Amino acid sequence: MNDLAARHRAIPRIASLYRFQWEAAQEGYVLLYPEGMVQLNATAGEILQLCDGTRSAGEIINHLERKFHPDAIAADVDAFLQSATEGGWLEWRDPEAE
Numbered sequence: 001m002n003d004l005a006a007r008h009r010a011i012p013r014i015a016s017l018y019r020f021q022w023e024a025a026q027e028g029y030v031l032l033y034p035e036g037m038v039q040l041n042a043t044a045g046e047i048l049q050l051c052d053g054t055r056s057a058g059e060i061i062n063h064l065e066r067k068f069h070p071d072a073i074a075a076d077v078d079a080f081l082q083s084a085t086e087g088g089w090l091e092w093r094d095p096e097a098e
Contacts, residue, residue: 004078008061012081012090013053020048031089038089047080051090057081 014020014031023030023037029045031038040048050060061077084090 006094006096007078007081008058009056009094009096011053011056011093011095012051012060012085013093014048014051015089015091018089020051044080044084047077048084048089051081051084053093056095 017033019032021030021032022028023039026037026039028042029040029048031040031048046064047060050063055063057078060081061074064077065073081090085092
């Protein structure tokens with residue numbers, strides 16, 4: 001999805017290959033997959049825990065803007081969602097295509 005407005009309407013969720021969970025031994029969130037584990041930093045964990053298939057990317061950004069710093073967060077969250085998608089961590093659903 002190249003159009004920013006379309007991306008913000010779309011709904012991300014953790015890709016079926018991965019399982020997102022808190023890992024006490026790692027003291028943080030991780031993505032588990034058959035070949036191993038990705039240890040996430042706090043920011044990635046905050047974002048990915050909202051990628052549950054019920055919120056659009058825009059809603060996720062709005063939630064995080066209210067929780068943190070509204071002046072600087074939207075571009076960073078959008079960039080992370082793009083990166084996570086390119087890495088295969090996220091799957092997207094376009095509610096307008098349904």
